[in-house]
């Protein structure tokens with residue numbers, strides 16, 4: 001009773017399972033046992049309950065728990081020798097023992113296990129642990145508590161109080177079970193963490209072989225085994241292909257998809273364990289594989305691998321994951337859990353690598369198609385030199401200023417730089433600064449937040465954000481208003497944009513290529529262009545020469561456009577006869593390559609012959625300005641016209657543009673092409689001439 005009182009006084013310091021607590025009445029200061037009215041026996045159980053609870057809290061593993069718990073039980077039963085024994089590989093082994101090491105009667109223990117009831121001989125008592133109530137120490141191994149009962153000390157309970165002993169053993173079993181479960185949970189958490197750590201690295205691998213090897217290596221490490229392999233299922237050939245190829249250099253390991261333990265797993269969709277030293281049937285193992293690899297399989301665990309095969313709605317078997325030869329006892333259910341986790345992540349990694357590879361392939365194809373859509377054609381040494389410099393600059397991230405007259409190919413060159421740079425997989429975004437009226441400039445370049453102004457019904461991403469990681473081409477940069485120049489400069493310096501109506505700066509990683517046909521130095525001198533912006537944009541500059549100075553490139557380009565447009569309309573590309581070639585060579589090409597392109601397009605559509613003559617070219621193309629601009633024949637004809645040349649020119653230009661627009665049915669793009677101008681330049685010209693552009 002004293003022991004009980006002493007014990008109960010410290011009870012408040014530990015957490016007590018409510019079930020255990022209900023067995024104890026603290027007000028009575030003694031332990032109540034429902035089926036045992038004798039205070040001594042009840043006292044033992046109460047004491048033991050608390051001791052077990054305390055030990056569960058303080059022990060860090062099963063061994064530590066058993067060591068102390070067994071000693072407590074033996075001591076509380078008033079004995080000095082006893083312990084927990086279990087059968088492992090047919091032999092009885094001691095799991096925990098207290099007192100002088102004595103040979104215990106293995107036969108008695110076996111009898112108790114067989115009877116599933118306590119068994120006593122003269123000196124010893126054996127009580128089996130209820131397998132329903134406790135987990136055995138090793139998988140499927142019978143376990144018993146055995147105690148030496150000879151020489152009953154006077155202050156101890158009579159050992160014959162079998163209910164008390166049974167209750168004590170049950171408590172021990174429950175504690176053991178709890179401890180094992182906790183240990184397993186901790187182990188499982190650690191294993192899951194280890195699996196996650198391994199799997200996180202797989203996402204970075206870009207080669208199949210390297211990925212499969214790393215997955216297999218992770219499995220051998222986490223399952224403490226000799227080898228691991230992923231068998232991918234070739235449904236069509238009904239084969240399982242082992243990768244990595246388990247020690248067979250260069251030859252894939254193939255097995256029939258219904259043979260051996262891996263075949264069992266694939267067919268059933270269930271994990272399987274096979275341990276040679278257990279009751280498992282030998283014939284389940286495919287020894288043919290062992291023979292071909294000069295290998296001896298002693299144990300293996302295999303789990304199915306489930307994937308989606310491109311359809312997220314469908315889960316399907318894609319193979320089997322196998323681990324071979326546990327380095328200690330053999331595989332168990334915990335290994336199945338770990339391998340299943342690994343298989344789950346492995347399937348995701350294998351499928352995601354496949355997807356990544358196919359995405360990369362289609363992305364590369366798209367980039368190649370986009371790059372070939374605007375080739376930088378020309379063999380003239382001036383173009384060779386521009387191309388060489390462009391290729392060198394492309395590898396850097398420097399800002400580039402492209403100079404050249406209208407239609408010389410400034411945008412083509414900018415695209416060439418982009419597609420030869422490391423940014424080629426990100427967007428190329430072109431903005432025509434001449435087309436940006438001051439009020440829309442900010443929103444166009446930097447975007448706007450919804451509701452930031454009357455028409456802003458949606459949030460809009462600006463060109464800078466669209467070009468993130470890629471290239472932003474600022475065409476006609478010389479036409480930017482002073483306000484626009486200041487805003488552009490700020491973004492180029494800060495590498496941040498703030499959307500109109502927004503407050504959050506958004507970082508942008510953009511390479512800027514600007515272009516102009518205007519003499520920026522003159523504009524700087526006239527204070528029409530900011531010098532600081534010029535220096536920002538003009539880190540390196542490339543100048544495209546006029547087409548007329550590119551020698552035979554005109555023929556190369558003409559043939560390129562003839563073949564391009566012929567393909568579009570499904571005809572064979574016509575040939576240029578020598579006179580036609582001569583006309584092309586000698587024409588001044590004021591509209592440069594754009595003019596040549598338009599001429600060739602018209603010829604393709606309007607000259608059905610296989611050979612293009614000089615007349616075809618004169619009739620269908622060449623600067624309409626030369627043909628149309630017929631001057632007055634006498635001074636009398638001038639009576640209606642203003643005397644000043646600039647006024648007369650202006651009136652002519654207005655009339656000519658109006659006629660072109662009317663002739664193209666109001667289609668500004670066509671009218672611009674007809675006039676040999678870029679659409680945005682036509683608008684700029686019209687604004688300059690004071691013409692209305694509101695019908696845009």
Ligand SMILES: Nc1ncnc2c1ncn2[C@@H]1O[C@H](COP(=O)(O)OP(=O)(O)OP(=O)(O)O)[C@@H](O)[C@H]1O
Nearest residue numbers: 375376377405406407408409410411412593594678
């Ligand atoms: N080197 C080239 N090879 C093939 N096509 C070219 C080349 N240069 C220009 N072109 C074609 O000529 C046309 C005009 O080119 P581009 O728009 O690049 O000229 P630009 O100098 O930017 O004109 P603008 O100053 O009017 O904006 C386009 O159709 C383009 O495809």
